[in-house]
Amino acid sequence: MTAHQLVLATRNPKKLAELRRILEPAVDVHVLGLDDLPPYEEAPESGATFADNALAKARDAADATGLAAVADDSGLTVDALNGMPGVLSARWAGRHGDDLANLELLLGQMGDVPDDRRGAAFVCAAALVLPGGAEHVLEAEMRGRIIRGPRGSGGFGYDPIFIAEGHNMTTAEMTPEDKDAISHRGKAFRALLPLIGAALH
Amino acid sequence: MTAHQLVLATRNPKKLAELRRILEPAVDVHVLGLDDLPPYEEAPESGATFADNALAKARDAADATGLAAVADDSGLTVDALNGMPGVLSARWAGRHGDDLANLELLLGQMGDVPDDRRGAAFVCAAALVLPGGAEHVLEAEMRGRIIRGPRGSGGFGYDPIFIAEGHNMTTAEMTPEDKDAISHRGKAFRALLPLIGAALH
Numbered sequence: 374m375t376a377h378q379l380v381l382a383t384r385n386p387k388k389l390a391e392l393r394r395i396l397e398p399a400v401d402v403h404v405l406g407l408d409d410l411p412p413y414e415e416a417p418e419s420g421a422t423f424a425d426n427a428l429a430k431a432r433d434a435a436d437a438t439g440l441a442a443v444a445d446d447s448g449l450t451v452d453a454l455n456g457m458p459g460v461l462s463a464r465w466a467g468r469h470g471d472d473l474a475n476l477e478l479l480l481g482q483m484g485d486v487p488d489d490r491r492g493a494a495f496v497c498a499a500a501l502v503l504p505g506g507a508e509h510v511l512e513a514e515m516r517g518r519i520i521r522g523p524r525g526s527g528g529f530g531y532d533p534i535f536i537a538e539g540h541n542m543t544t545a546e547m548t549p550e551d552k553d554a555i556s557h558r559g560k561a562f563r564a565l566l567p568l569i570g571a572a573l574h
Numbered sequence: 575m576t577a578h579q580l581v582l583a584t585r586n587p588k589k590l591a592e593l594r595r596i597l598e599p600a601v602d603v604h605v606l607g608l609d610d611l612p613p614y615e616e617a618p619e620s621g622a623t624f625a626d627n628a629l630a631k632a633r634d635a636a637d638a639t640g641l642a643a644v645a646d647d648s649g650l651t652v653d654a655l656n657g658m659p660g661v662l663s664a665r666w667a668g669r670h671g672d673d674l675a676n677l678e679l680l681l682g683q684m685g686d687v688p689d690d691r692r693g694a695a696f697v698c699a700a701a702l703v704l705p706g707g708a709e710h711v712l713e714a715e716m717r718g719r720i721i722r723g724p725r726g727s728g729g730f731g732y733d734p735i736f737i738a739e740g741h742n743m744t745t746a747e748m749t750p751e752d753k754d755a756i757s758h759r760g761k762a763f764r765a766l767l768p769l770i771g772a773a774l775h
Contacts (some may be wrong), residue, residue, distance in 0.1 A: 419686040421654070453622070455656035469680020478679070481668020485620040 377402050377573040382434035382444035384408055384500055385470070387529040394444065395562050400570045405440075414436035423447060423460060423498035424510045431502040439504050441572055443565070447497035447558055449531045451479070451519060453486045459496075462530065472530055475521060480534060483519055491518045493535065494543075499561035501568055509568050513560035515544075528552060578603050578774040583616075583645035585609055586671075586732035588730040589698075593646065596754055596763050601771045616636035622625050624648060624661060624699035632703035640705050642773055644766070648698035648759055650732045652680070652720060654687045660697075663731065673731050677724060681735060684720055692719045694736065696745075700762035702769055714728045714761035717744075729753060 379402045381392050391404040403438035407415075408412055416433055420426040423446040430444035448462030452554040458479065483491065494517065500510040516538045523533035525545030532545035537555055542554050553559040580603045588679040588736055590607040597605055610615075617634055621627040631645035649663030659666040661678070668673035684692065695718065701711040717739045724734035726746030733746035738756055745753050754760040 417686045419688060420693065454658050454662075455660070457655050457658050459656070461655075461683050464685070466681065467679050467685075478668050482662050482665065484665070484668075485618045487620060492624065 378405055378440055379403070379569065379573065380405050380407070380434045380438050380440045380442040381408065382407060382430040385529075388397065388445065391549070391553070391558060392443075392562060394549060394568070395559055396443075396566070399563075399566050402569070402573060404443075407434070410438055418446070418460070419481050420446075420460060423496055424500070424512060426460060427498040427500035428502070428508060428510050431500040432508070435502040435504055441504065441569070442502050443562075443569065444500045445558060445561070446500075446504075447495065447561075448480075449535070450494050450496055450514075452492040453483060453490045457506055459491040476531055477532055479519070479531065480521065480523075483521075491510070491520075492518060493519050494550075495531075495535065495557040497557035497561040499558070499565045501565055501572065503572050507572070509565065510566045513559050515555055515560070515565065517544075533561055575725060579606055579641055579772065580604070580774065581606050581608070581611065581635045581639050581643040582639045583608060583631040583643055586730070589646065592750070592754070592759060593644075593763060595750060595761055597644075597767070597770070600764075600767050601774065603770070605644075608635070611639055619647070619661070619664075621647075621661060624697055625701070625713060627661060628701035629703070629709060629711050630698040632701040633709070636703040636705055642702065642704050642770070644770065645701045645703075646698055646759060646762070647701075648696065648762075650680075650736070651695050651697055651715075652684070653693040654684060654691045677735055679733055680720070680732065681722065681724075684722075692721075694720050696736065696758040698758035698762040700759070700766045702766055702773065704773050707774070710766065712762050712765045714758050716756055716758040716761070718745075728752075728770075751753060763774065 384407050399420045418426045426446035427444045431442045434442035450456040466478045493511050494514045496514045498512045502508050528545040585608050594605045619627045628645045628649035632643045635643035651657040667679045695715045697715045699713045703709050725744045729746040
């Protein structure tokens with residue numbers, strides 16, 4: 374018997390790899406990314422909250438494929454930026470998905486922000502939408518702070534400039550497994566696992 | 575008898591021109607910019623609020639020159655960005671004072687933000703610090719919305735993409751006098767005029 378299939382509504386190969394690491398060993402499931410499936414028209418990520426965006430992406434994927442779909446919307450909320458980049462994290466530099474430009478912009482914006490006002494959190498909303506229409510969404514965060522220059526080559530997005538509370542390495546310097554254990558995305562999707570398992574089996 | 579001198583703590587020639595228009599006809603005063611005076615070490619604008627920054631700039635200028643000093647800290651607070659760029663308006667694109675880069679970045683960040691969530695306000699904190707140490711700070715705003723492309727060549731900063739409530743032109747399309755009549759900076763400094771007049775005469 375083959376594993377069940379689950380769609381992850383993303384075209385980001387690093388996000389797909391991260392969630393395969395978290396989901397596939399835990400439930401008997403094969404996670405497909407959007408690049409593994411016939412294309413469909415994707416709605417823009419224009420929601421005002423992580424939860425709105427995650428639900429919209431999972432809904433679209435479930436409707437288009439007839440499979441159970443999960444989606445993640447996550448981002449960095451920086452205290453000195455009133456919680457931004459937030460839902461705009463992936464397009465902070467003005468166009469979508471340029472990690473280096475986003476990170477350099479944030480460092481520039483924070484150039485004069487003193488050490489005691491550099492708190493931040495990575496936030497993840499994890500959504501599950503079933504073909505029958507049932508919907509779930511959960512949110513988790515990882516608190517930390519923004520440093521003054523990038524360190525490490527792992528992870529993606531803002532990982533090289535973020536140090537989680539109680540740690541000394543950036544999340545880009547941690548092993549994938551160590552990062553997953555504390556990350557916003559790891560926490561949110563682990564909390565979603567029982568619902569995914571119940572839905573598929 | 576010559577007019578009294580007042581320092582405006584700015585090196586921005588457009589801001590200097592705007593405030594000369596507002597202040598010089600109203601009180602018998604000649605407004606000097608920082609480029610009209612011997613240089614002194616200026617503190618970075620690292621405050622968390624407009625009022626903090628305006629007071630710090632006016633204090634520095636009054637201390638360095640022995641003259642009464644006014645300063646403005648102003649910026650654009652965008653609803654969909656949780657009130658940012660805010661105090662970072664002038665360095666939103668990561669370095670200080672690149673108006674075009676700041677404006678283009680904001681348009682890019684707002685690319686997917688629908689029309690009903692494009693509200694914004696220009697906010698100005700106007701500070702007056704006297705050589706004897708007395709300090710005043712006042713805040714005023716101009717509500718409006720962010721459009722999708724620049725219009726007009728007047729004003730500075732984000733003026734080409736901002737339309738004030740009850741108007742159809744951007745603040746970059748208005749005459750200087752029409753803009754001053756409704757602007758955050760006009761309102762804040764007009765409110766400060768009686769205090770400036772009382773301090774100088």
